[in-house]
Amino acid sequence: MSELAVQATGVGKVFNAGRPNQVDALTDVDLTVAPGEFVSLIGPSGCGKSTLLRLIADLLDTTTGELRVNGKAPRQARLDQDYGMAFQQAGLFEWRSVSKNIELPLELKGWDKAKRRARAQEMLELVKLPDRGDAMPWQLSGGQQQRIAIARALAAHPPLLLMDEPFGALDEMTREHMQAELLRICGETGTTVVFVTHSIPEAVYLSDRVVVMSPGPGRITHIVDVGLGRHRDDDTRETDGFYDKITEVREALRGSRVAGARGIEDR
């Protein structure tokens, strides 16, 4: 595991280049993510945090700069299924049972049925829903659906997990519970995570480092080292160190608001 999970050097993304509606979504992004690290991207709408995640996932192409994922070009990393992905909407396939949803990435990799079944059950146990394999997605609560989405993203045991506001649609209680679960899962599996959010406490609670971004054009303004150690639980949320880091991230965001052209548009 000597390769960096993500290595971005001078990465930029321009939409509609040369046209009147040109948007500089990202400029000059330098970022490295070490294996096993948990890094959050936070910032107001239009700061390019989701764009950066999609560049890493090869759902978009970089306009400028050099981006490596697991030491490979993003396209190769995608073809090798080096990462799993989860979005704000669980995006479960309604016509497939929960198990079949988790099996889908394995099915596309050409795994045989018995192996797929076994792995799906392993993942169901990992997200603590061992009995729901035969359920249909619409029979699950929002939090359960998001657990299945995470189980599916991790089914192929990818070294990297990319998440785009995965808990954004959940209520506060479920959300905090899911955050703790995610830390447990990543601790057990050693997965590297790049996590997009617009919640400051969420970013601080989860991350080793919080990358603060700013719009107009989208760029990284600060990187906050959280340094709360690896073991975090509900008590962590009430420590002074936790509040200090929240303040630090908030001030970094505020600074970017002064520097930014458009200010914070909280969704």
Added chain:
Amino acid sequence: MSAVAARARVVLPPIVFGVGFFVLWEAFVKLRDVKPFVLVAPSDVWSAWLDNQSDILDAMKVTGTNALVGLVIGTVLGSLAALIASAVRWIGELVNPIAVAVNAVPIVVVVAVLTRMYEADSETPRRIMATLAAFFVVFVNVARGLNQSHPTQLELMRSYAASSRQQFVKVRVPNSLPFLFTAIRIAAPLTVITAVVAEYFGGNRNGLGASITGFLSISKKDVGLAYVAGASVLGLLFFGAAALLEYIAVPWQRQRSSR
């Protein structure tokens, strides 16, 4: 509000309205002493139904068979055409605008042309009409379903490095199923209407449409309206069966719409 009361709030108003409508109709005809060649009372239609029940049921079978044949063939062909138009881009770009345009035309008018192309005692032109009616509804809706997959699901498939063929088979086709069953629910009563109206243009005299025109033209309004009632029952049967099929076949859709 309890569940029963909530249910009653949904079910009662249309029942009250429907019953009230027939009561007013009956009262209007009886109290004003309206002549039977102008308007007949619901009670007269009911007795005409009882007198002619086996004939009406036979006519419902004839017309219903035409509608069902059209519905099945139209659904199969419409789905296949949508799959092809969606899988092969240039065919889709060629065919989709035409299909949308044709879908807006009351195609039952074509039956006058078709009837003259077949033997006088052939049911084929009527079945072709019902087929056409179902075909375009199914084609337009299934094509829409094939091209309207959830963006998150498509991004996921890309992240899994799925080929476009895998994406088509594993996401776009199943995603179009709710659209298919909605189309069948819309097309089912439409094929009945088409099969009935197709009989207005001549041919065999054994179906609902031919009987309706026949009895009305000899001023047997009560019998004619009894056949109209038969056509209504047939349409409702088709609709109900299609709605039930939809309910069973795409359960996630019913959850989505009830939330």
